[in-house]
Amino acid sequence: MSEQSSETMSEQSTAVPQDVAPVPPARRARRSRRVLVGVVIAVLVLLAAAAGAVFVVAEKLAGNIARVPGVFVPLDEASRPPATGATTFLLVGTDTRSDDPTTGAAATEPAAGRSDVLMLARVRPDGTAASVVSIPRDSWVEIPGHGPNKINAAYAFGGPSLLVQTVEQVTGVRVDHFAVIDFAGFRAMVDAVGGIYVSVSAPTSHDGVDFRQGVNFLDGEQALAFVRQREGLPGGDLDRAQRQQAALRALLTQASSSGMLTDPVGLYALLDATTRSVSVDDTLTNGGLRSLAIEMSGLRPHAITFLRAPVAGFGHEGEQAVVYLDDQQAAELWSALRDDRVGVYADRHPDDQLGSVTR
DSSP: OOHHHHHHHHHHHTOOOSSOOOOOOOOOOSOOOOOOOTTHHHHHHHHHHTTTSOHHHHHHHHHTSEEETTSSTTSOGGGSOOOOSSEEEEEEEEOOOOSSOOSSTTOSSOOOSSEEEEEEEEEOTTSSOEEEEEOOTTBEEEETTTEEEETTHHHHHHHHHHHHHHHHHHHOOOOOEEEEEOHHHHHHHHHHTTOEEEEESSOEEETTEEEOSEEEEEOHHHHHHHHHOOTTOTTTHHHHHHHHHHHHHHHHHHHHHTTGGGOHHHHHHHHHHHHHHEEEETTSOHHHHHHHHHHTTTOOGGGEEEEEOOEEEEEEETTEEEEEEOHHHHHHHHHHHHTTOHHHHHHHOGGGBOOSOBO
16 A cells, blocks of 8 residues: 555545534543643644734744753764754653643743653655654653663653653654643643544543543543543553544644634634643744744645554563563664655554544
């Protein structure tokens, strides 16, 4: 199967159903502290749609985004993977315990703790296609200066800089930018598009929200429960990562198919909610955001391939439950990512690609 055929299948599988009634609001339980970080890629896609807007408006929206200082300063340039024409983001969500936003312009404290979600989002040099790869947070890897540990521990040990260094060492893929989002931001973005549609293979429930088999319509609070659940899912964290990617794809599809991207009022509301919820590294200036938006003006949801890093198995290191990556297949994935051949890899390993139905 060709790379183009993979994209066509993805476009068909993400169509928003027109005859599905919304699920009645469920009882809200405790607010989720865990987050979906994959929505950060929506900033790039949605800002691209605003590239032709009035400069003052674009400047204001870009100015909403908070910056994380000095992410790349401690890194030894000589030991980093080489730069390419593509743009790669390390997307991170944090396991915060704050009731207030910890990222974006409204942040009351810096994002801290272990990273809950890790994704590499890579956009081709011509801006027409992108790939999003989830890395299990419990992946057992070598953390520079700290020895073997779960990959998410790098964020706790040394913040964004050490996490970037660790991911680059594991993947051989150069990280150009770092971005993080909190749970409040994801909820606001889902509500801004009027809710999302997701499909699940079997009934489950989490945080007081029931998910029925088949298509479900979720508002922001329900979507948080959907992406946070791992208990009751056969694959645990791996299935949760798949849900996070499914919610991201649904968010992008809803924004695109609803006409919001061509509606000035709706688009502004969505961009405002998105940019207020995101923090990026301080090398990505407002001008850099605008340049990315223009370069990516042709990128659409069906041209984004969602994958997970290949897993060899599960085990324990001391008292820690860990995930072991499949080193041989992972090397194939990272090579495909570096060379912009992800479509070929996805065709060879369909089980690692996000399908139309999640658990």
